[in-house]
Amino acid sequence: MDYSFKPDGTVLKCVMTGEFTFTDHPTFRNMIDDAVKTGTRSIQLDLQDVEYIDSAGLGMFLVANERAGEEGWKFSISNPREKVQKMFTLAKLETIVTITNA
């Protein structure tokens, strides 16, 4: 997984690309750390270019979501592709994390 930051108004978008799996754990943690350090109150993961997420990837979203609650910033996910959206739907992720298509 690769990523880049794209500020969008008050939201800091993290545009992720490639596959997001078990081995991306350190990369993802660094990404969230760096995003939080910018001082933004809202972090959105853009999944437009993410082809595949495994179960560990979904787990990392849950961890980030919990951290957002503890630290008082807003966590959301946007633009999942069909295959990724299917996985989110099966796991009812939208009941835990805000998922938008914008």
Place this chain on the structure above:
Amino acid sequence: MPNSSNDIAFDVIANRQILVVDDVKLLRDLITSILRQAGFTNIEHAENGQEAMLKVTANPPDIIILDLMMPIMDGMEVCRLVREIEDTAAIPIIVQTAMHDNEERLKAFAAGASDLVTKPVNALELVIRTKLHLKNLILTENREKYRARVADELATAKDVQQNILPSPQNLREIRAQTGLNISSVCQPSSELGGDFWGANVLENSSIGFYVTDFSGHGVVSALNTIRLHTLLFNVGEAWQKPDQLLSDINQNLCDMLPTGQYATMIIGLISPEDNTLSYAGAAAPPPIYGIWEKPEEFTYLDTTGLPLGVSKVATYDLQTVPFTENHFLFSFSDALIETKLNDGTFLEGEELINLVKNLTRSKANSQLLDQLIASFFENGGNDLRDDLTAICFDYL
């Protein structure tokens, strides 16, 4: 375990075998005396390359100190040969060369020298380099021992994990008691994984079963499967209420697991008496369900639900569908649908349903599971990232 060669005491390397190869006796004796004075005790000699190779292949030394210009076989050739033989390829070779001859020094490295010492020999330099290479050798050996031990332990852990799965004997007993036939395939990936499943006969001859997969891979998932297995062990008649059992397990896992670790699961109850299948799902891959003779009605069951261990307020719905002697249920772990095949596609959605249709052709097929998995592997599914579990329930 020491992490640097500085952490290794000299007495660990003092009696490692050093082979000194030089055609001039005076120089062999000089090098030997330098090494002995430094404390090394196990020093062998060879007068030329050929004799060196005989000794190296018969009883590989731990390090070679090698002259280049020798009769019969020179030092460059020794370097090349030692590197070519698998058993000796890693032996450090310190070559003696003249300081000013740059071309020769480069050639020596190209031939396979690990390091160079100047000629005429400088005692201190020779001792320092010999110590350094022997200590590095010890570090490498330690790491290899550690790697081998971990690999061995992981293999044992994998066995333990495989042992919690129902045995063929268990499945024969279930069939004898209830008429239900359960066939299964469990193909472990190279790593430890988080898949497992189980089935139990209840007092009224119903069969409770579950298929589950822990998030992630490796040791953490594997340990979690054992926790979950314990939660499901001897729950007795709790199987009669799959939704309630799933909720209970969720509550327990929420207490046990850190955020980010979770399990997906389906718990089902097949009643031969009522001809029904009741089930509750927590994000398990939807299984395929149908009547053998009615392929147009093959469908995925709804297993939508929050994964277990994520939220205590999660609720799980009970669903009930007919399950007669003409029905089958095909359940599987996500490795089946998430493994990229040779043609770049995935065996998911309509593709998977169509494969089941092609393998059954409106008729019951007791070999469905084996044939489906064989087809999956033929099309490139053997590059598994995760364990593959597939289970077929029927009355054939």
